[in-house]
Amino acid sequence: MTAGSRVPASDGPRLLAFDGRRVDGGLYLSVDHWAQHLPAPVRGAVAAFSAYGLGLLAVLMLAGWWRARRGDSAAMARALAAPLCVVVAFAADTLLKGVLREPRPCQVLPAAPTLEACPGAGDWALPSNHTVIVFAGAAVLWLVDRRIGAMAAVLAVAMGASRVVVGVHYPHDVLLGAVVGSAVGLALGLLAARAGTVVERLGRGPLRWWTAA
DSSP states (O other), X not given: OOBTOOOOTTHHHHHOSSOTHHHHHHHHHHHHHHHHTSOHHHHHHHHHHHHHTHHHHHHXXXXXXXXXXXXXXXXXXXXXXXXXXXXXXXXXXXXXXXXXXXXXXXXXXXXXXXXXXXOOTTOOOSSOHHHHXXXXXXXXXXXXXXXXXXXXXXXXXXXXXXXXXXXXXXXXXXXXXXXXXXXXXXXXXXXXXXXXXXXXXXXXXXXXXXXXX
């Protein structure tokens, strides 16, 4: 499916469980109209960031692990658990999507061609996958190292905003994604600290380079 293509509006309501158009469909259309008037290089940069920006989260997680090597065992346990926290947040998001079954706005609203290809029918919108993932990672990294966590938070906000600008999510998809991701990331990050004793034992064995400076 090419950028801007969409399922006919008549197909949306038949599958609909949650109608996002009534929440902030007007705001989505306003953002879509604004995005179409951005300079072409800016549109391309936003689309590229929205599609591939998750790689920056992996870089920040690596930086968090490196900083945690000079911290205590609880920080290292959280740094090592960060990828797992993201996976759990993604799983929770997938379950919510299956319950809410909200069609993508680019499928059911008369928007201009979107900056990113509109997903097909059955690829639900609420919550935003990308937003859940980055906010979960940012929440855990905030517990590991405040500076890296702050950078991850900026990345999370930018990613969430980009998902609306490229046309594949309503603003409320992003807001719920931020709530779900932050909640899961914080909860699991706090629990991960309990594995500090395991990290301490690893630090006295052959894996000590990976868990301590």
